[in-house]
Amino acid sequence: MNETIIKDIKDNVIPQLIEVLNIKIDTLTEIGGYQNHVYQYSEADQEFIIRITTSTHRIISEIEEEIQFINTLYQNRVSVPQVITSIHRNSVLTFHTNANTYYVTIFEKVDALNWTEYKQTSQTFYKAGKELGRIHEVSKKLKNKINRHSYKENQFIKDVYNEIPDKHIQERLTKLLDELDGLSKNEDEYGLVHGDYNFANILYQEHDCLTVIDFDECEYNWYIYDVAVYLFYYLLGGNPNKMNKEPNEELFKHFITGYRTECTISVDWISKLPLFLRLREFILLSSIYKNFSMSNLAPWQAAFVQAAEFRILNNKPFIELDYVKLFEDL
Structure with missing residues (x-):
């Protein structure tokens, strides 16, 4: 701020x-x-x-x-x-x-620990998936519409056009939004989501009990977006130029297993994860451009910007992971 x-x-x-x-x-x-x-x-x-x-x-x-x-x-x-x-x-x-x-x-105030104080385990990932599934199930059954903006009105999406000078990056976002426009939006696929469901917005207690906080970014989007956001920040980790696939494969398995105990999700939507990982990539990129001096970025920020722009401009996926196979093998 x-x-x-x-x-x-x-x-x-x-x-x-x-x-x-x-x-x-x-x-x-x-x-x-x-x-x-x-x-x-x-x-x-x-x-x-x-x-x-x-x-x-x-x-x-x-x-x-x-x-x-x-x-x-x-x-x-x-x-x-x-x-x-x-x-x-x-x-x-x-x-x-x-x-x-x-x-x-x-x-x-919840008497709990934040992500830096609590060791993340397979059970933590499972519980995080389970809690997200519960959120989505409630969202699907909302009787009265809650008036929040859609993903298209997300300020960080708008800021790609306002803050990032490279027109080619802006064009890539436009193409992605056009592709998302073609996806179906029935009530089991699209609705009110958390919008920023990541490890930092979860509080942790004994026996891996979790409390979800910070709904400031809640918006209308596809439910798979929340799944993508959770995966996104673990994938980036401490080095945006070197994502470690193996532990993230295990994370996905535990997370999506927990999710499916509360909410159904089809393999077709799992196959759309690359689209929503890219959407989040644009959002984080525009956030950095808007809130920080590009000539004086911290090492992690500079590494992310360099890697993200390379991927976007060269049509490279955010991560080369076969989520469909991982899902089907569960």
């Missing part, structure tokens, strides 16, 4: 929050964040998470619809944090400064 915005939050939003929520200042801790800014605080031996969103990132109706989705998942026993309604009976609080408008959402 922009340093100017963070300063505005600290100087002008936090004092208002402390007053409105009657927060004891010594319990308030800054956590940080990428697109939203996050704090935690405690009250009566219970801990809460505060998420602060700028109006330039989301309009209030988008956040309200996200919360509706989270509440529906929670009511259907999907492992997600509970959204806390304020004393004003609002799930979203609005605060104004001279520079911006901010929306605040409060969640119950």
Whole structure:
């Protein structure tokens, strides 16, 4: 998040929050964040998470619809944090400064570890797949439409045309979007997805119990997209130029086995994984172009940009893995 915005939050939003929520200042801790800014605080031996969103990132109706989705998942026993309604009976609080408008959402803090603190195992992958399958099953049965944008309105997709100067890369994205347009969209294939389902947006507890967080990117997309996103970041790992296939083959087997205990998926959609891995590649690439100085990238970012642009411009797949065979061999 922009340093100017963070300063505005600290100087002008936090004092208002402390007053409105009657927060004891010594319990308030800054956590940080990428697109939203996050704090935690405690009250009566219970801990809460505060998420602060700028109006330039989301309009209030988008956040309200996200919360509706989270509440529906929670009511259907999907492992997600509970959204806390304020004393004003609002799930979203609005605060104004001279520079911006901010929306605040409060969640119950989950007593769990993040991905850097918890060892990832085959059982973790299985449980992550199972939880995603449960999310998709609830999404398929939604009775009232939740008004979130589709993948085409994803800001990072738009930013490929706004932030990446290479017209050939833009043309490759247009071609991919045209190909996606030709895919079927029945209710078992396409619906409201998490949108950013990766290891960093899962909290881990004993016995591999998981809690899924951060639905800020939820959107209408094919369900296979969430599967692709989970695989995508494990594939990249610590070196974007050298993806390690063997452990990722095992990861896929455990993950998709867990997924299928809750939700059906056909081999035809598994065969579409390369399309959605590419879609995520475009999204991460545009995010780097938008949020960082291209002349001063960190080594991992620079390596990813170089590798991604080479693959995209030369029509190379994101990864040479036969997911169909892996799926059929289960």
